[in-house]
Amino acid sequence: MANTKLTLNIRDRVINNAKAYAKAHHTSLSKIVEHYLASLSEDKVPDAEVSPWVRELAAVKKPIADFDYKEAYHNYLINKYK
Numbered sequence: 001m002a003n004t005k006l007t008l009n010i011r012d013r014v015i016n017n018a019k020a021y022a023k024a025h026h027t028s029l030s031k032i033v034e035h036y037l038a039s040l041s042e043d044k045v046p047d048a049e050v051s052p053w054v055r056e057l058a059a060v061k062k063p064i065a066d067f068d069y070k071e072a073y074h075n076y077l078i079n080k081y082k
Contacts, residue, residue, distance in 0.1 A: 015029075022029045 018029055018032065022032055
């Protein structure tokens with residue numbers, strides 16, 4: 001597929017930040033813009049139908065209403081780094 005030149009009007013600060021990002025990620029600004037524009041136009045995958053077996057697996061364990069996940073994670077880290 002042939003490439004086409006495109007002219008955009010974008011603030012200098014945005015361009016400079018984008019160029020720095022592209023350099024840090026070893027790619028070109030053109031590739032970043034191309035990837036972004038392609039992602040906008042890609043067909044979205046419709047939601048798949050969930051099989052009864054998967055629904056049954058998801059229903060096996062219900063979340064605890066008052067579970068403090070932050071405290072649990074904190075305790076996990078305390079025990080891990082003792």
